Amino acid sequence: MEKVSVAIIGAGVVGLAIAAELxxxxxxxxxxxxxxxxxxxxxxxxxxxxxAGIYYEKDSLKAKLCVxxxxxxxxxxxxxxxxxxxxxxxxxxxxxxxxxQLESLKGKAENNGVNxxxxxxxxxxxxxxxxxxxxxxxxxxxxxxxxxxxLMKCLEQKAEMNGVMISYGSKVTxxxxxxxxxxxxxxxxYSFVTGKLINSAGLFADKIAEIAGIDVKQxxxxxxxxxxxxxxxxxxxxxxxxxxxxxxxDLKGLxxxxxxxxxxxxxxxxxxxxxxxxNYDVNISHRKNFYDxxxxxxxxxxxxxxxxxxxxxxxxxxxxxxxxxxxxxxEDLPGFxxxxxxxxxxxxxxxxxxxxxxxxx
Ligand SMILES: Cc1cc2nc3c(=O)[nH]c(=O)nc-3n(C[C@H](O)[C@H](O)[C@H](O)COP(=O)(O)OP(=O)(O)OC[C@H]3O[C@@H](n4cnc5c(N)ncnc54)[C@H](O)[C@@H]3O)c2cc1C
Numbered sequence: 543m544e545k546v547s548v549a550i551i552g553a554g555v556v557g558l559a560i561a562a563e564l565x566x567x568x569x570x571x572x573x574x575x576x577x578x579x580x581x582x583x584x585x586x587x588x589x590x591x592x593x594a595g596i597y598y599e600k601d602s603l604k605a606k607l608c609v610x611x612x613x614x615x616x617x618x619x620x621x622x623x624x625x626x627x628x629x630x631x632x633x634x635x636x637x638x639x640x641x642x643q644l645e646s647l648k649g650k651a652e653n654n655g656v657n658x659x660x661x662x663x664x665x666x667x668x669x670x671x672x673x674x675x676x677x678x679x680x681x682x683x684x685x686x687x688x689x690x691x692x693l694m695k696c697l698e699q700k701a702e703m704n705g706v707m708i709s710y711g712s713k714v715t716x717x718x719x720x721x722x723x724x725x726x727x728x729x730x731x732y733s734f735v736t737g738k739l740i741n742s743a744g745l746f747a748d749k750i751a752e753i754a755g756i757d758v759k760q761x762x763x764x765x766x767x768x769x770x771x772x773x774x775x776x777x778x779x780x781x782x783x784x785x786x787x788x789x790x791x792d793l794k795g796l797x798x799x800x801x802x803x804x805x806x807x808x809x810x811x812x813x814x815x816x817x818x819x820x821n822y823d824v825n826i827s828h829r830k831n832f833y834d835x836x837x838x839x840x841x842x843x844x845x846x847x848x849x850x851x852x853x854x855x856x857x858x859x860x861x862x863x864x865x866x867x868x869x870x871x872x873e874d875l876p877g878f879x880x881x882x883x884x885x886x887x888x889x890x891x892x893x894x895x896x897x898x899x900x901x902x903x
Contacts, residue, residue, distance in 0.1 A: 546570045546707075549726055549736035551579075551714050551750055554585040555690060556884055558697035559896035564903060567702030572736070573706055574728060576713035581694045583742050585889065587822065587854030589772075589801045589812065590688040592616065592626065592886040596633075596651040596659070597796065603869040605654040608887040611894030613843035618893055620741045624692045625804050631685040631784035634676035634839050640679045646682060647789070658683050659886060673780045675844055685784060689804055690889060693849065703802065712804075714743075717754040723877060724754070738877040738903055745820065745857045747815065747882045756874055763870065763882050768856040770812025771824045772801065773832055773848040779808035785839060790814070798835045798887070809851050810836055816862050817855070824850035859883035871895065873902055 548568055551556050553575035561573045577583075592612055598605035616844060618627040635641040650661050662670065662679040670681065709728075716727035720735060727733040741750045748765040753756045779802060787797040801809050813832060833845040859867035859882060869891075872884040879902055881895070888895070 544734040544738045545722075546572045546734060548572070548740065549574060549724075550742055552662055552742040552744055552747075552818070553580040553698070553708065553710070554742065554744050555581060555694050555889055555892045556585075556744075556881060556895050557740075558694055558701060560631075560740060560742060560899045561701035561706045562697045562704070562707070563893070563896035563900045565701050565706045567900070568899070568903070571701075571706045572734070573701065573708045574708050574712040574714060574726070575708070577719060578710050580698055581691065584854055585690060585694060586859065587852055588690070588886070588889055589799075590687050590803065590889065591784065591801070592628075593890045594651070594658075594682045594684045594687050595654045595656045595887075596682060598650075599866065599868070600650070600653040603871060604891070605629055607869070607891035607894035607898060609655050610897075612684065612888070614893035614897075615693075615890060616686070617810035618661060619688060619693070622696045624696055624838060625689040625770050626686055627804060628684065628686040629783050629802065630675040630681060630683045632670060632674070632676075632679045632681050633786045633788065634667070634674065635678045636838050637677050640671050640722065644678065644790045645687055646795045656682070657793045666707060670783060671781055671785060671801060672700045673841055674785055677843055687802065687804060688889070714750060714753075717750070719755065719875065724831055728893070736774070738863070740903075741878070742880075742884075742900060745855060747857065747880065750882050751874070751882065754875065754879070754891070760873070762859070763880070764859075765883065766858045766861040767817050767820065769817045769887075770814055770856060771828060771832075771853040772809045772811030772851040772866055773824070773829060774807065774844070774851040775849050776807040776822065776849055776852060780842065781808065781892045787835070787839065798832060800840075810848065811851070812854065814856070820855060822853045823854070824853050826850055856885040858885055859885060869895075871898060871902070879903070880882065
C-alpha cells in the first residue's frame with residue numbers, strides 16, 4: 543500500500559494554503575479533493591473581501607489569523623501579481639444607537655491590533671461616498687478585495703511546484719487509525735497510508751472527523767449550515783468603497799453590505815439564515831427583505847434593480863441562537879489535525895492558517 547508523510551483533505555483556499563506552506567519544508571504530501579478542481583465550494587462562493595480584523599473576539603484564532611493572514615495576503619498578492627485592491631470600507635451607523643455600537647466595535651478592533659480606523663461624520667461620509675446616507679461611519683483603509691480564483695490557482699501551482707501531489711475526483715470515504723498513521727480510503731476503491739492527516743474539508747469537516755472516530759457530539763464539532771445569498775445591482779455601480787451596516791449582534795453574518803468586484807460590478811449580500819441542505823439557489827422572495835435592509839444606506843436603489851446572484855454556505859459551529867464560536871484548529875488524535883468551522887474570515891486568514899497548521903505539523 544502506498545505511504546505518504548502528510549495528506550490534506552480538501553482543496554479549498556485553506557487546504558491549498560496549507561499544502562503550499564507545508565511543502566516548503568516537507569516532502570511526500572498528498573492533497574485529496576472530491577471535486578474535479580479546486581475551490582468548488584465555499585472558497586468560490588463568498589464576498590472575496592480581505593477583512594481588516596475588526597469584528598472578532600480578542601485573542602481568538604479568528605482575530606489573530608485574520609490580522610496575520612491579511613498582511614500575508616496583501617504581500618502574497620503583490621509578489622505573485624494576484625488581482626486585488628485595497629478599496630477601504632465604510633461601516634455606517636444610521637442613528638445614535640448604532641453610533642454607540644460602532645464605538646464598541648472600534649474598541650474591539652483596537653484590541654485586535656486594528657488601529658487605522660477613522661471616524662467620519664455624516665458630511666464626511668459624503669466625501670467618500672456621495673450617494674450613501676449615514677449618521678456616522680468608521681472607515682477601514684486596510685479592507686480590500688481579492689480575486690479568489692487567481693489566489694487559489696497560484697497556491698495550487700506553488701504546491702505542485704514543491705512536489706505536492708494533488709488528486710482531484712478523490713473523495714475520502716473512510717479513515718482508519720493504523721500503527722504508523724492513518725489509512726485513508728478514496729472513493730470506496732483504494733486506500734493509502736499517511737503519517738499525518740489534515741482535515742480541511744470545509745462544510746464536511748465534521749463528517750470527516752466523525753469517520754476518523756472522533757466523538758463529534760462530545761467535542762461540539764457538529765456543523766450548522768448558514769446560507770448567504772447575494773443580489774446583483776443591474777445598473778452601473780455608484781460606489782467606490784465597500785459599504786457595510788453595523789454588524790448583527792450574534793455575528794451570524796456581518797449584515798447585508800455592498801460588494802464591488804475587481805471588474806467594478808456591484809452586488810449586495812450576503813444575508814444569513816440556517817438551512818438543512820446544501821442548495822445554492824437564490825430565493826427571489828427574499829429580495830424585499832434584502833431591499834428593506836439596504837435602502838436606508840443606499841436611498842437611490844429600487845427593489846427592481848436587484849437580481850438574484852450567487853449564494854454560499856457558511857460552515858458554522860454555532861446553531862441558531864447559540865452565539866459565536868471560534869475556528870477550531872486542533873490535533874485531536876496523534877497526527878490528525880482538524881480544521882472545523884472555518885467560516886469568515888477564512889479566505890482572509892488562509893495564509894495565516896497555512897502557517898499555523900505547518901507549525902502544528
Ligand atoms: C456567503 C459567504 C461569504 C464569505 N465572505 C468572505 C469574505 O468576504 N472574506 C473572507 O475572508 N471569508 C469569507 N467567507 C469565508 C470563506 O469563504 C471560507 O472561510 C473559506 O472559503 C473556507 O475555505 P476552506 O478551504 O476551509 O473550505 P472549502 O472552500 O469549502 O473547501 C473544502 C474542500 O473540501 C472538499 N471536501 C469535502 N469533503 C471531502 C471529502 N470527503 N473528500 C475530499 N474532499 C472533500 C470540498 O469539496 C471542498 O473543495 C465567506 C463565506 C461565505 C459562505
